[in-house]
Amino acid sequence: MVSVLDSTLREGEQTPGVYFDKHIKLAIANLLDEVGVDIIEAGHPMVTTEIKEAVESIAKKGYKAIVGAHSRSLKSDVDLALECGVGFIGIFYCVSEERLSNVFKKDLPSAIQQITDVINYAKTQKPNILIRYTPEDTVRSQFENVVTAASAAVEAGADIISVADTTGYMVPGTSRSMYDYVSRLKDELNKKGLNPKIAVHCHNDRGFALANALDAYRAGAEIIDASVLGLGERAGIVDLAELLVVLTADFGESKWNLLKLNELYHLVSKHSGVPIPANYPIMGANAFTHCAGVHTHAASINPMHYESLSPDLVGRERHFALDHMSGIASLRYALKLIGENELDDELQADVLKEVKSVGQRGRTVDLTELKHIVDSCKHNKTFKQMSK
Incomplete structure (x- = not known):
């Protein structure tokens, strides 16, 4: 059965002009837990003191959902996340040759060493913490680099490998198929005797975020990221309501309380300043x-x-x-x-x-x-x- 990670409080705040006050973040998290999402990605504690306080508040609420924090591949980021009491840390670092050489001035082995050191450190500090490693811009990075880094991350203790379509690059039914990518990655990891959960984080730049997420699901991805109103960088990511309704109505994944979505969407819309378009699927005024x-x-x-x-x-x-x-x-x-x-x-x-x-x-x-x-x-x- 697939799990859903909601990133409204992390990716959603990367929408230009969107910020949720701490009490509103808690109210959103309350509704997300009532909806039944599996993981609430509450924020990146290193960004501001206020975000750290909000992540800590949400982590201590005692939800059924696992509360997670975002983290760079730095021990200082991990320390802040652990101080918040989260049960999940999402660690990211790129493995693209171009970005490594031009931005980070590193080679792949050095990058992998940094990634594995941080994962080892987090697991040493809290052995039962769930660790997700994301090769940033996964689908446009050299596949061999992704496999090498993902394998090392799992061996270091990562529980989840996330395939990030950071720029909304994938197109269903083409050579850039998310179904093919996830299938191939799972096969390569399985050949090495590694069986992490595979997550997908699909951006909507071409309007294919949901289609790509469903392609990944069909290929065996176990976790799908989404956000309310699809909030996120640029055109955003997978819309939560669309994802949950399609998984329920068309794939038999009936584990969510969809009746709470309307309240959730109006709360997020009001406090993000992002209106729900009238013609929006599921939640728009004209949808029915x-x-x-x-x-x-x-x-x-x-x-x-x-x-x-x-x-x-x-x-x-x-x-x-x-x-x-x-x-x-x-x-x-x-x-x-x-x-x-x-x-x-x-x-x-x-x-x-x-x-x-x-x-x-x-x-x-x-x-x-x-x-x-x-x-x-x-x-x-x-x-x-x-x-x-």
């Missing part, structure tokens, strides 16, 4: 709203004519929007909802005409306004009859 006349007519009879997911899955409701696209069937359905199902055909036509007029001004008509339109049309009809 039917508009066009043909759609609303069919959906009012059987929603599955124009839905492949039920809003009940995430505790939301189905809506029928009235605007310039509406037809008489959708109007009649809405009239029934407000107790106005006895209008004659002429009045219904008048009401529909007014609804379409409002829609052409770029608005939708909700049930409250529909009631006002009905009252107005009734009044106009009465006035015309009295004027004859």
Whole structure:
């Protein structure tokens, strides 16, 4: 069964302009634990004192989820993470020849020595700590370097190797397939008698983060990183709600409390300042709203004519929007909802005409306004009859 690591509080704060106050971080972590994510990546304690205090507060909450911290391959970073009382440390260091030579001025053996020394140190300080090693920008690094570094990391005590698509480079169904990459990496490690859990961290630069994560899942990855609203560097990472709903509805991984997602998303949206787009899958205002006349007519009879997911899955409701696209069937359905199902055909036509007029001004008509339109049309009809 796959595990999900939520990185809203770490990767999410790498979204430009996003920062969560400590009490909001705790509230987000509370909801993440209620949703049932397996690992809450609470932050990078070395970044600021406030982040360290927040990580420590979350780690001491006693969640069912494992609370983790981010760490460079430095003992000082590990010390701060351990001081926070976390049960998971994510250690990263690149193995790309270009970056090693141009940025770090190191060769691969020196980099691997630094990685393994830090992992050994962390395990010595706290033997039961879960260690994830990430070769930064994994998929664009030389594969042989990734295998060599990952093997050394596991032998030093790493429990998890994360495949990072740091720039959203992978494309399903091509030579840059995440399915192929994860399969190949697992095979190479298995040949060496090494069986770490494989995690994936997929960025969304090309819009393929979720598709790549699912490719990795199909290839046997055991951990998938995600965040609320897909928050993260540039175009962000895998969206948590989309991931959990697809794993539940399409892959039978039914272990999460999806009914808490709506509360979680509105909390994160409010305090990140990032609105939930109306057309966003699962959590957007229009995700379960039917508009066009043909759609609303069919959906009012059987929603599955124009839905492949039920809003009940995430505790939301189905809506029928009235605007310039509406037809008489959708109007009649809405009239029934407000107790106005006895209008004659002429009045219904008048009401529909007014609804379409409002829609052409770029608005939708909700049930409250529909009631006002009905009252107005009734009044106009009465006035015309009295004027004859």
